[in-house]
Amino acid sequence: MKGLLHSLFILAPILSFAQTKAPVDSMSFYFEFNSHVINFQYPHNSDTKTKLSKLKEPSLVLRAYTDSTGSKEYNLKLAEARLEATKQFLDKTYPKQFSIRTEVAIGEDLSQRSDSDKRRVDIIASHSSKTNSTEIASKKKRTFELNVPIQLKIQFVYGRDEVLKSSYEDIQFLxxxxxxxxxxxxVLGGHVCCGTDSKNLSGMRADRIKQILVMEGNISGSRINAVGFGNKKPLFVEDSEEHRQANRRVEATFYKK
Structure with missing residues (x-):
């Protein structure tokens, strides 16, 4: 028997990619290769320490990253160690001054930054705003069944894993x-068309959506499995651009353990 039918109302994009944003102070600690020690000989780390001493907002969001070297498992552990080092520094240097609202060890940063810029922990302080972050901009009913894939209207820059702004409504749905x-x-399933997927673009795109859910939605990465299927599961014979476009997609399959 198919899973239970779910229905819900979803919000229009209201996270960091929304047009209306609360004022944000953002700073970072950067790390040496394969290290989780905060080195204050780095000028940018000293600058971050100075900014923290002047920060009035007590609620912080921490996001820890690594470069592209190493396995996913190793990078996640390294990100966790960098996150812990940052928390210990905050607790020791500014006792009871800050509270950690959200902390996420993301692992590899999938952006186009250089590797040296990926080895970091971002520290983000959001200030109050007239627009509440949970304010509903619009509502749209969406249904799904457990264990049944649904197609998402998520689009990318051609040949890359960079998400287009038109995709954020379905990202917000997730x-x-x-x-x-x-x-x-x-399970987020990435699909491409036309030939082989030697560079695993389908997997990179699925991973990119996972990273957005973790970073912007504060969803635990343990609840998200990103898989690249290449061009092995086409919906249509690729005899037209319309069919090729339809085969280039991301699907989501919700399930319960």
């Missing part, structure tokens, strides 16, 4: 769905 039911898990 975030709100996972937030609403903490017992839900999701």
């Amino acid at each position: 975030i709100e769905t996972l937030r609403e039911d903490p017992t839900l898990y999701v």
Whole structure:
């Protein structure tokens, strides 16, 4: 028997990619290769320390990254160590001054930054705003069934894993769905068309969506499995651009353990 039918209302994009944003102070600690020690001989780390001493907002968000070297498992552990080092520094240097609202060890940064810029922990302080972050801009009913793939309207820059702004409504759908039911898990399946997927673009695109859910939605990465299927599961024979475009897609399959 198919899974239970779910229905929900989703928010229009309201996270960091929304047009209306709360004022944000953002700074970072950077790390040497394969290290989780905060080195204050680095000028940018000293600058961050100075900014923290002057910061009035007590609530912080921490996001830890690594470069592209190493396995996913190793990078996640290294990101966790960098996150812990940052928390210990905050607690020791500014006792009781800050509270950690959200902390996420992301692992490899999939952006186009240089590797030296990827070895970091971002420290983000959001200030109050007239627009509440949970304010509903618009509502749209969406349904899904457990264990049944649904197609998402997520588009990328041609040949890359960079997400286009037109995709954020369905990204927000994923975030709100996972937030609403903490017992839900999701498999994100990336698909490409036309020949081989030797560079694993399908997997990179699925990983990119996972990273957005973790970074912007604060969804635990343990609830998200990103898989690249290459061109092995086409929806249509690729005899037209319309069919090729349809085969280039990301699907989401919600399930429960």
